[in-house]
Amino acid sequence: MRTPISSPGKAGASQDGWTTMDAIVALAIVAICASAVLGGAMTLGARGRSLSVKARTHIAEGNAWTDDIVSSVSR
């Protein structure tokens, strides 16, 4: 059986298939959802990396402080 998906609100809609506009809107919605998911994942990745950079910077600052003390004591 042919089962067209009707677009509500259109005249004679019960037997109509999808219009090109319907398909474009549906594809656009899918694309927006997919890009939102991808964007979320990329943001998560960037946050992980920035946390790693912060940790390295913090440790490097402590190491520099230690090196200063050690060099001043050794002098």
Place this chain on the structure above:
Amino acid sequence: MISCRPFQGDEGFTLLETVIASLAFAAIGLVLVVMSSSVIRASSAAQAEARGAATAMLVDKAIREAVDSVSPPFWACAFKIDVSKGSCLIPYAGGIADAMVTISAKDSALSIGTAEKSVSLSGVELKSITSIGEDGEPLGISVTYTAYGKEYETRACFSSFPLGASDEP
């Protein structure tokens, strides 16, 4: 209209329409699978990075606190630290000769602290511990470790140093 032929009552789909629809669904499914696998990979990598960074910060803090508690008096000329591959023993924790700061690795966990207060952190592998200082006079230690696959190095110095041979009047 998207349909390629005029609507003719209660007919089904043609073979061509079915094949095209199947190909379209397969393409969309493939894109979704690729996308979801890359999203899962990115999120797990981000999770590992964040865990590694947080663990490294904790290890760094624990090492600095433990090493900072070591305060040998200025007359303790025989002050030595016992550094081996998998552990380190440092006397004069809190200024007491017999109190030891211990840094040791066991089963992918690093244990740092004294007999009273100790911290054990999992997911950390100890690479090396070396003494910082010149002429056998230790001024601190350098600890290299990996936290969730990433290598870090923490250099920390003691809160006081005994007088060395060069400091004698």
